[in-house]
Amino acid sequence: MESFLEFEKPVAELEGKIKELRHMVDDGDMDIAEEVTKLQNRADKLLEETYASLSPWQKTMVARHLDRPHFSHYVTNLIEDFSPLAGDRTYGDDLAVVGGPGRFRGRSVMVIGHEKGSGTEGRVKHNFGMAHPEGYRKAVRLMEMADHFSLPIITLVDTQGAYPGVQAEQRGQAEAIARAVETGLNVSVPVISVIVGEGGSGGAVALAIANKILMLEHSVYSVISPEGCAAILWRSSEKAETAADALKLTAQDLLQLKVIDQIIIEPTGGAQRRPSETVQRVGDAVAVALEDLESTPDADFRALRREKFLEMGKVGLT
Amino acid sequence: MNWLTNFVRPKIRSLVSKRDVPENLWHKCPSCEKMLFHRDLAANQHVCPHCDHHMRITPEQRLSNLFDDGDYETIPLPEVVQDPLKFKDSKKYADRLKDNRAKTGDNEEVRVAVGKMGGLDVVVEVQNFSFMGGSLGLAGGEAMLTAAREAVERNAALVVFTAAGGARMQEGILSLMQMPRTTVAVAQVREAGLPYFVVLTDPTTGGVTASYAMLGDIAIAEPKALVGFAGPRVIENTIKEKLPEGFQRAEYLLEHGMIDMVVHRSQMRDTLVRLMKLLRNQPRSVATSEGGEQLEIPELPVTVEVETEDGWVEVSPTEGTPVSNENMGLKRAAE
Numbered sequence: 289m290e291s292f293l294e295f296e297k298p299v300a301e302l303e304g305k306i307k308e309l310r311h312m313v314d315d316g317d318m319d320i321a322e323e324v325t326k327l328q329n330r331a332d333k334l335l336e337e338t339y340a341s342l343s344p345w346q347k348t349m350v351a352r353h354l355d356r357p358h359f360s361h362y363v364t365n366l367i368e369d370f371s372p373l374a375g376d377r378t379y380g381d382d383l384a385v386v387g388g389p390g391r392f393r394g395r396s397v398m399v400i401g402h403e404k405g406s407g408t409e410g411r412v413k414h415n416f417g418m419a420h421p422e423g424y425r426k427a428v429r430l431m432e433m434a435d436h437f438s439l440p441i442i443t444l445v446d447t448q449g450a451y452p453g454v455q456a457e458q459r460g461q462a463e464a465i466a467r468a469v470e471t472g473l474n475v476s477v478p479v480i481s482v483i484v485g486e487g488g489s490g491g492a493v494a495l496a497i498a499n500k501i502l503m504l505e506h507s508v509y510s511v512i513s514p515e516g517c518a519a520i521l522w523r524s525s526e527k528a529e530t531a532a533d534a535l536k537l538t539a540q541d542l543l544q545l546k547v548i549d550q551i552i553i554e555p556t557g558g559a560q561r562r563p564s565e566t567v568q569r570v571g572d573a574v575a576v577a578l579e580d581l582e583s584t585p586d587a588d589f590r591a592l593r594r595e596k597f598l599e600m601g602k603v604g605l606t
Numbered sequence: 607m608n609w610l611t612n613f614v615r616p617k618i619r620s621l622v623s624k625r626d627v628p629e630n631l632w633h634k635c636p637s638c639e640k641m642l643f644h645r646d647l648a649a650n651q652h653v654c655p656h657c658d659h660h661m662r663i664t665p666e667q668r669l670s671n672l673f674d675d676g677d678y679e680t681i682p683l684p685e686v687v688q689d690p691l692k693f694k695d696s697k698k699y700a701d702r703l704k705d706n707r708a709k710t711g712d713n714e715e716v717r718v719a720v721g722k723m724g725g726l727d728v729v730v731e732v733q734n735f736s737f738m739g740g741s742l743g744l745a746g747g748e749a750m751l752t753a754a755r756e757a758v759e760r761n762a763a764l765v766v767f768t769a770a771g772g773a774r775m776q777e778g779i780l781s782l783m784q785m786p787r788t789t790v791a792v793a794q795v796r797e798a799g800l801p802y803f804v805v806l807t808d809p810t811t812g813g814v815t816a817s818y819a820m821l822g823d824i825a826i827a828e829p830k831a832l833v834g835f836a837g838p839r840v841i842e843n844t845i846k847e848k849l850p851e852g853f854q855r856a857e858y859l860l861e862h863g864m865i866d867m868v869v870h871r872s873q874m875r876d877t878l879v880r881l882m883k884l885l886r887n888q889p890r891s892v893a894t895s896e897g898g899e900q901l902e903i904p905e906l907p908v909t910v911e912v913e914t915e916d917g918w919v920e921v922s923p924t925e926g927t928p929v930s931n932e933n934m935g936l937k938r939a940a941e
Contacts, residue, residue: 450816450835450836451844452835452836452840452841452844453836453841453844453845454841454845454849454850454853456835456836457834457835457836457841457853457854458862459862460820460862460863460864461816461834461835461836462815462816462819462820462833462834462835463816463820463864465816465817465835466785466789466815466816466817466818466819466820466821467820467821469785469786469789469816469817470789470792470793470821472786473786473789473790473793474793489773489782489813490773490782490785490812490813490816490835493782493783493785493786494816497786509779510778510779510782511773511774511775511777511778511779511781511782511813512773512775516840517775520775521695521696521775521776522695522696530695531695534691534693534694534695534778535691535775535778535779536691536778536779537778537779541779542779545690545779545780547779547780547783594790594793597783597786597787597790598751598787598790600780600783600787601686601687601690601744601747601780601783601784601787602687603687603690604687604689604690604691604692604780605690605691605692
C-alpha cells in the first residue's frame with residue numbers, strides 16, 4: 289500500500305479509481321481494460337507533472353518521506369563486504385551515524401552516513417538519524433582511518449539535524465560537529481557527499497565536506513528547518529511553507545548558488561516510489577564522480593576541497 | 607592592592623564615546639537589579655560591581671580594554687554579496703540590515719582589529735550580538751578569513767570574541783557554508799604555527815559554536831556566558847522538561863571539559879597576554895618598539911592551590927592570601 293502525500297491527492301484518487309476498475313475486469317466488460325489504461329496514463333502524467341513543479345515545502349515532505357531509501361538501503365545494494373565499525377572510543381556508539389569500509393564497484397572505500405531507521409523500532413534505535421556527539425566523533429575516527437589507508441570517502445547525508453538534548457550538549461555537540469567539519473576539510477583522500485534526503489543544518493554539514501557534493505532531485509539542504517525558521521522569524525510554525533520558499537533549500541537553488549555540484553534525477557514520483565532504481569542512480573553518479581576526481585593526476589584533494597569552500601558565496605540568486 | 611585600580615586604565619575615556627552616553631545615566635543590572643551609574647559601569651568594563659554580572663558589550667567597548675595603551679587599528683572588511691537569496695520574512699532582509707547598521711553604526715556583526723598586547727602583535731575579531739544577534743553570514747565568514755590572513759601576514763596570534771545566536775537564516779545555505787569556511791581560516795592560522803584563542807561571550811550558540819568557536823587552541827569563557835549548540839528553548843521543546851539551573855553556562859562547560867577556563871572580564875587581557883607569551887615562548891617582559899624600554903607585564907592574580915593546615919586552598923600568588931569567589935578571576939576545573 290503506497291502512502292500518498294497531501295499534494296498527491298489527485299494522483300491518489302486516480303489510482304484508487306484504477307484499483308476499483310481492475311476489480312471489475314473479471315466481469316467481462318471489454319471497455320474496462322481500455323479505461324484502466326487511459327486512467328493509468330492520466331495518473332502517470334499527473335504524477336510526472338506534480339513532481340516536475342514541486343514547491344520547496346512539498347520537496348521537504350518528499351525528502352522526509354518514510355519510504356525513501358535510507359543509508360542501509362544504499363550500502364546493502366551498492367557496497368559489498370560493508371563492515372560497519374562502532375564507537376567513538378570515548379563514550380559510546382551512536383547508531384544515528386553508521387559507517388565503515390566496504391567495496392564499491394570493486395574498490396575499497398569508506399562509507400559514512402546518517403541512518404534514520406525504518407519502522408518504529410528502527411527509527412528509535414537510530415534516533416531518527418539525529419546524532420549525538422558520539423556519532424560525529426565516530427565519523428571523525430572513520431575519516432581519519434580512511435585517510436590513513438588512502439580510501440576514498442563516500443558520505444550519505446540524511447538528517448533532520450544534530451540531536452538537541454541535554455546529554456548531547458553535555459558531551460560537546462558543538463565541538464563534535466566542529467571537529468567533523470575540520471576533519472572533513474583535512475583529509476587527503478577524495479571525498480564525495482550525496483544529500484539523499486534531508487540535509488539539516490550543522491548536523492548535516494558535519495558529514496558533507498566533500499570534493500563533490502551531489503544531491504538527489506527532491507532532497508533539501510538548509511541552514512535550519514522550515515518549521516524552525518518560521519518559529520523564529522515569523523513567530524509561527526504555521527508559516528513553515530513560506531519559510532521553505534524563503535530559505536532556498538532545494539537542490540535546484542543550491543546548484544544555482546554553486547553549493548552543490550550535481551543533481552541526481554529521481555525516478556518519476558520521487559525516490560520513495562522506486563527505491564532500488566534511486567539507489568542505482570546514486571551509485572552510478574558516485575562512480576562517475578569518483579572516477580572524475582581520480583582521473584586528475586597528483587590532485588591535491590585537500591587543497592581542492594578547501595578552495596571549493598572558499599569559492600562558495602561569491603554568487604547570489606538572480 | 608585595590609583590584610579596581612588594576613583595571614581602570616586611562617583609555618577608559620574612549621568607552622564613553624558619544625553613542626555610548628546613555629540617555630539615562632543610571633543602568634539597572636539585569637541580574638541583581640541594583641542601579642549602576644554609567645561611569646562606574648564603564649570603569650568596571652560593564653561588569654556589575656555588586657554581583658559580577660558580565661553585561662553584553664559593543665565591539666568598541668571590548669576592543670578599548672584589550673590593547674596596549676588602548677591602541678588599535680580596525681581592518682577594513684571585504685565587500686560581500688548583499689542579500690544573496692532576496693530573503694523576506696515579516697521584513698525584508700535588506701531592510702533589516704539597514705536598520706541594524708543604523709542602530710549599531712557598524713556595517714556588520716563583526717570587527718577585526720590589529721594592535722599589540724603585551725608588546726606582541728595580535729589580531730582580534732569581535733562579534734556584536736546587537737547586530738542581528740551576531741549571526742554568522744557571508745560577512746562574518748569573510749571577516750574570519752580576513753582576520754586569519756592578517757594574523758599570518760603579521761605573524762600574530764588570533765583572538766576571537768564570539769557572540770552569536772548561530773548562522774544567519776536570511777542567508778540560508780550560504781550561511782551554513784560559513785562553518786567550513788571559517789574552519790579553513792582557523793586551519794590557516796594553525797598551519798602558520800600561530801596560537802588561536804577563542805573567548806566565548808554571552809551568548810554563543812548554533813553554527814558559530816559548532817565551528818570556529820570550538821576550535822581554539824585555548825578556549826576561554828566569560829563567567830556565566832551561555833554557550834551551546836542547540837538553544838535552551840529548542841532543547842526544552844524537544845525533551846519537554848525544564849532545563850537544570852546553570853545548564854550551558856560557562857561554568858557548566860568548564861565542569862564538562864569543554865573549555866579551558868572561565869575568566870573574569872577584568873582579567874581577560876592579562877590572561878590572554880600571559881598565555882600568548884607562554885605558547886610563543888616569549889619572555890614575560892618585552893622590549894617596546896621605541897628601543898630598549900621595558901614594558902613590565904603585571905603579575906597575574908592566577909589562583910593556585912596551596913596546602914595549609916586546612917587542607918588545599920586556592921590562593922592568589924600575587925597576594926598570597928586565599929581568594930574568595932567574588933574576586934577570583936580564574937576558576938579552575940580543579941576546584
